[in-house]
Amino acid sequence: MDLDKELIEQTLSGNNGAFEKIVDKYKGYIFAIILNFIRDYNEAENIAQEVFLQIYISLPEYKLDNFKGWIGRIATNKSIDWKRKKKAKFNEQVMENTEIVVDREGLSEYKTPEDILIEKEKRERVQRICKRIPNIYEDAIIKFYFEEKSYEEIAREEGTTVKTIASRLYRGRNLLREKWREENDETL
DSSP: OOHHHHHHHHHHTTOHHHHHHHHHHHHHHHHHHHHHHOOOHHHHHHHHHHHHHHHHHHGGGOOSSOHHHHHHHHHHHHHHHHHHHHHHHHHHHHHHHHTOSSOSSOSSSOOOHHHHHHHHHHHHHHHHHHTTSOHHHHHHHIIIIISOOOHHHHHHHHTSOHHHHHHHHHHHHHHHHHHHHHHHHHHO
16 A cells, blocks of 8 residues: 555544644645746745645545646646635726826825925815715725725735725715715805
8 A cells, every 4th residue: 555545544534643644645745736837935935835735624535546747737726716716806906096096106106295285186086085974985095095005905904805894995985986076066
């Protein structure tokens, strides 16, 4: 009986030490596959943990045929899934950034005193108008645009999902635009 089959059977019978031996034996192989897709060491570590968790969960369904190939496919699929999610998130952020209400960076390196004053007045106006929209949207806008926090950071602070934060920012910006127009109409 080969070592892999023996370790698999021991793991399935409840021996966690046997699974640790599988992890030790294949961690370099798994890591190499993941790094081939993802060039970020820290992310690769996270994905490797997901791969070994998936292997552990799926081990009862394994058919004792080409174990190395089987775990290699799991590592490949997890890496591809990660890349898809990353690409979708990037596309979502690009879309969000095209609708920025407040210009965080400015278009040029040099700003005149007038530019700085106008920017300050716009920021103050946006913050004032934010007070007129529901708190849930105001908080998301303030954290994202003024505190420059990522979707992930805001989601963690709010105890919700990234998708929820994206939705709040979208709705918040629409409400902000509406209030901005109303304020413009009042001053004309």
